[in-house]
Amino acid sequence: MIDEYEGRISTPVPRILEKYRDEISEALKISISDQSIFVYEMLRYCLGWVDKTGEPVKGVPGKALRPSLCLFACESVGGRVTNAMPTAVSLELIHNFSLIHDEIQDFDEVRHHRPTLWSIWGAPKALVAGDVLRMIADRSLEAYGDIDVGTTLRQVALLTEACLDMIEGQYMDISFEGKSSVTLYQYMNMIARKTGALIRSSIHLGSIIGSSDDEVARMFRRSGQSLGYVFQIRDDILGTWGKEYLTGKPVGSDIRRKKNSLPIVYAMSESQGVAKKALKEVFSKNELEDRDVELVLEIMEDVRSMEYSQGLAEEFCDKALDTLREARLSRDAMDDFGELVHFLANREF
Amino acid sequence: MIDEYEGRISTPVPRILEKYRDEISEALKISISDQSIFVYEMLRYCLGWVDKTGEPVKGVPGKALRPSLCLFACESVGGRVTNAMPTAVSLELIHNFSLIHDEIQDFDEVRHHRPTLWSIWGAPKALVAGDVLRMIADRSLEAYGDIDVGTTLRQVALLTEACLDMIEGQYMDISFEGKSSVTLYQYMNMIARKTGALIRSSIHLGSIIGSSDDEVARMFRRSGQSLGYVFQIRDDILGTWGKEYLTGKPVGSDIRRKKNSLPIVYAMSESQGVAKKALKEVFSKNELEDRDVELVLEIMEDVRSMEYSQGLAEEFCDKALDTLREARLSRDAMDDFGELVHFLANREF
Numbered sequence: 001m002i003d004e005y006e007g008r009i010s011t012p013v014p015r016i017l018e019k020y021r022d023e024i025s026e027a028l029k030i031s032i033s034d035q036s037i038f039v040y041e042m043l044r045y046c047l048g049w050v051d052k053t054g055e056p057v058k059g060v061p062g063k064a065l066r067p068s069l070c071l072f073a074c075e076s077v078g079g080r081v082t083n084a085m086p087t088a089v090s091l092e093l094i095h096n097f098s099l100i101h102d103e104i105q106d107f108d109e110v111r112h113h114r115p116t117l118w119s120i121w122g123a124p125k126a127l128v129a130g131d132v133l134r135m136i137a138d139r140s141l142e143a144y145g146d147i148d149v150g151t152t153l154r155q156v157a158l159l160t161e162a163c164l165d166m167i168e169g170q171y172m173d174i175s176f177e178g179k180s181s182v183t184l185y186q187y188m189n190m191i192a193r194k195t196g197a198l199i200r201s202s203i204h205l206g207s208i209i210g211s212s213d214d215e216v217a218r219m220f221r222r223s224g225q226s227l228g229y230v231f232q233i234r235d236d237i238l239g240t241w242g243k244e245y246l247t248g249k250p251v252g253s254d255i256r257r258k259k260n261s262l263p264i265v266y267a268m269s270e271s272q273g274v275a276k277k278a279l280k281e282v283f284s285k286n287e288l289e290d291r292d293v294e295l296v297l298e299i300m301e302d303v304r305s306m307e308y309s310q311g312l313a314e315e316f317c318d319k320a321l322d323t324l325r326e327a328r329l330s331r332d333a334m335d336d337f338g339e340l341v342h343f344l345a346n347r348e349f
Numbered sequence: 350m351i352d353e354y355e356g357r358i359s360t361p362v363p364r365i366l367e368k369y370r371d372e373i374s375e376a377l378k379i380s381i382s383d384q385s386i387f388v389y390e391m392l393r394y395c396l397g398w399v400d401k402t403g404e405p406v407k408g409v410p411g412k413a414l415r416p417s418l419c420l421f422a423c424e425s426v427g428g429r430v431t432n433a434m435p436t437a438v439s440l441e442l443i444h445n446f447s448l449i450h451d452e453i454q455d456f457d458e459v460r461h462h463r464p465t466l467w468s469i470w471g472a473p474k475a476l477v478a479g480d481v482l483r484m485i486a487d488r489s490l491e492a493y494g495d496i497d498v499g500t501t502l503r504q505v506a507l508l509t510e511a512c513l514d515m516i517e518g519q520y521m522d523i524s525f526e527g528k529s530s531v532t533l534y535q536y537m538n539m540i541a542r543k544t545g546a547l548i549r550s551s552i553h554l555g556s557i558i559g560s561s562d563d564e565v566a567r568m569f570r571r572s573g574q575s576l577g578y579v580f581q582i583r584d585d586i587l588g589t590w591g592k593e594y595l596t597g598k599p600v601g602s603d604i605r606r607k608k609n610s611l612p613i614v615y616a617m618s619e620s621q622g623v624a625k626k627a628l629k630e631v632f633s634k635n636e637l638e639d640r641d642v643e644l645v646l647e648i649m650e651d652v653r654s655m656e657y658s659q660g661l662a663e664e665f666c667d668k669a670l671d672t673l674r675e676a677r678l679s680r681d682a683m684d685d686f687g688e689l690v691h692f693l694a695n696r697e698f
Contacts, residue, residue, distance in 0.1 A: 039520045101480060105473035124454035127476065128520045131450060134483070135513035142506040149498045156505060157491040164484035171388045171477045 079210025093137035169193025196228025428559025442486035518542025545577025
């Protein structure tokens with residue numbers, strides 16, 4: 001349920017994200033080409049193609065991680081990229097659906113330097129726009145032409161499960177809010193669903209379209225599970241220590257919002273005595289002040305929250321790579337995947 | 350997107366709504382039996398099985414119009430009721446999903462004398478609960494065992510289209526708000542989607558499972574289209590002139606809420622001169638007072654808004670019946686359908 005950078009800086013983009021970009025963009029635009037009612041204009045705004053007056057926007061759109069992973073998985077096991085495109089489109093639309101609803105739930109007024117849907121058009125219309133997007137995602141998936149109905153139905157069912165996982169994770173996240181006793185186990189379970197489910201499905205579903213080998217599909221699924229952790233943990237690190245001009249959020253922003261991010265959960269579990277008491281006090285406040293945020297950052301430094309978090313991200317990096325190595329892909333495919341995994345674990349935005 | 354009576358009074362219930370009640374109820378309960386996270390408890394509350402503390406509630410639950418229509422359609426063309434149950438369950442869950450989100454959008458605090466989900470647990474959790482319900486509806490549909498994957502996929506695709514129609518209709522309804530120039534044509538188009546799509550699909554999808562005759566399915570679809578109008582137009586009549594102890598809403602409640610209901614749209618289009626000017630003035634106010642509501646009711650009486658609306662409902666009644674007669678069902682089935690259609694056109698709650 002976390003969005004990505006928008007290519008505002010000139011860091012080299014991993015090949016997997018570069019390679020399929022234009023094809024994905026074209027397919028997405030076709031999926032939201034309806035002009036009949038204004039809600040579709042809101043969706044085009046959400047996807048970053050137009051501004052709020054409907055004027056086309058120049059610049060690089062989102063990096064489309066999930067569809068790129070799906071197409072990569074399909075191609076790397078010998079499938080045709082076009083065969084996986086309906087699933088790829090569906091994944092990106094579902095991701096955006098979840099963002100629209102999350103922003104309403106979290107009262108987020110800005111995403112990537114742009115006002116969110118609800119903050120422009122109001123929560124009722126934004127809520128409906130999210131629901132519309134969810135339906136278009138379903139429709140994209142059902143539009144399969146070239147693959148057999150059994151495989152199509154399996155894609156539909158797996159994506160439903162992933163989506164349910166994602167939403168349950170979002171529910172867990174909301175219900176953790178304001179609790180100072182979230183355990184690492186609960187945190188890992190929550191992000192495995194909230195963020196992990198869709199990333200995992202991206203490469204799992206792609207591999208199923210590309211190959212009928214169940215064993216291979218299982219490896220992609222497991223690798224995708226690890227990749228989900230890498231993505232969210234790095235996201236949490238950036239939410240605490242990321243640079244504002246890169247992430248669009250000030251340092252400590254997750255602390256200020258009292259989010260259940262890994263650095264916070266870890267600090268809470270590792271700190272002792274006075275520090276632990278201070279943390280609990282800070283997080284029981286309704287609104288955090290600057291000095292509260294600074295105090296939390298200090299305690300995090302004491303317990304080495306950043307090192308722990310980054311270490312865990314890198315462990316999952318290795319796991320994602322080790323698991324996929326068993327699938328015996330071509331060297332080029334493994335190189336590309338390795339590049340992407342390391343990019344996700346070390347990105348600054 | 351409108352809910353039904355809760356059986357609070359002892360009017361005879363049409364056979365179609367009586368016949369499948371227990372089977373539907375059982376299947377619905379299985380579909381929401383998860384206990385792992387609290388959101389499922391919220392859904393059980395939404396379906397009317399428990400109170401907000403989780404205690405089982407006695408009394409008659411909703412009348413389950415959509416699933417009953419689906420099972421009836423399947424059985425009346427020679428299909429087995431159990432074969433249509435996954436679709437029936439899915440329809441009822443989608444209907445409830447739409448209610449949960451509608452209530453958030455419309456700030457409705459009460460439905461059928463019970464506090465709405467968001468008013469108890471807050472909008473963020475209610476929004477997610479709606480999303481979860483939508484996913485469970487998908488999952489129910491994909492769980493088909495006995496029918497072939499091609500038919501299953503067709504059910505999935507048709508229900509996606511109906512759902513998209515429904516949500517687009519809801520969007521149109523929201524965007525009409527505050528406009529005094531909604532035409533009858535726009536109104537009919539909006540309710541055909543918002544309410545009609547799901548009711549139409551209920552008997553259309555049921556007939557597809559019961560029979561492979563495309564011509565028959567088309568008749569059910571067209572009949573269902575008319576039935577959707579009957580249902581919503583009668584709902585609009587009750588929203589203006591219904592008795593509070595039966596509907597749970599005071600007389601004139603749709604006027605006070607400035608809803609785009611048929612009596613209002615008709616009065617707006619038919620009134621002239623001073624009356625038209627007065628209507629426009631009333632509906633340009635932020636909050637309506639009692640005397641505003643009374644004025645609108647008087648103008649409606651002058652232009653015979655109630656007679657027009659009821660007349661239109663009865664026209665669609667005849668259309669629904671005439672269309673289905675072509676499908677040459679058994680006399681018993683036609684009798685049951687006729688009873689239901691007239692019930693929907695004349696209900697008081």
